[in-house]
Amino acid sequence: MVRYSPGTALWSDPLSTLRRIQEEMNRGVGGSRWHATTEFPPLNVWRGEGGVLVTAEVPGVSIDDIELTVHQNTLTIKGKSVPDGNVPEESFHRRERHYGPFGRTIALPYGVDSDGVKATTNNGILTIELPRPETEKPKRIEITQG
């Protein structure tokens, strides 16, 4: 399993990401739902002209237990997953789910105005919208003939 460290590598060209996904699938380890990380929560990052969308799988985590911090170009997701009620160990027939605190920090391609950030959860998916501030948008420079 390839560990993928978020950071600058996150913003390598999209094609390399696609290639990597394809490689993993071809290798036969693509049977896993989770690609390149064992970190929780697993994240998908989407990029558009207006900004970045980050989605995370957080099944069973209440939005009240999630804390987001944006500082310049760094997004931090922190939270905890807590079991429903107190079930004695011996009454489990099968136990596959995990609980506890979690945290991820990723680098964004530009500084973000934290006031513009919106986050929602729906069916166990956290969606974070990070609009690109006007000042960070690329500007076309007119070239004048000298």
Added chain:
Amino acid sequence: MTDNTSGVSAGTERTAQGTRDVPVFSPTTDIHETADALIVTVEMPGIDKDGVNVALEQRELTIAGHCRPFVPDGFALTHAEYREGDFERSFTLSDAIDGSAIQASMKDGILTLTLPKAKPEPSKTINVTAG
């Protein structure tokens, strides 16, 4: 409690594919027992409650969830750590379940099933008559 998708650990894709062009995963599941019921909790992130199907036939419990892929307009996926897909898994239950009283609820991507144990048939005394 037998997992009928044996040999397949949670979170892995099964080779059997339906007509839909999405992978099918075995969802992560907890099962515990109370005095009068079995409680099954299944992680199905991204699945709406309308996309969930639960069936009990004899003692075989089948759980399925159908995803609606997330395709944000004007955005391209640049970094992927998880894949979307359908979920399917079946279990053979060790206890007889009262199929008419099953309760299912969905919250934050977790399906919770309450499967009440069937009340045992009252024992009958059989009189032996002299032939």
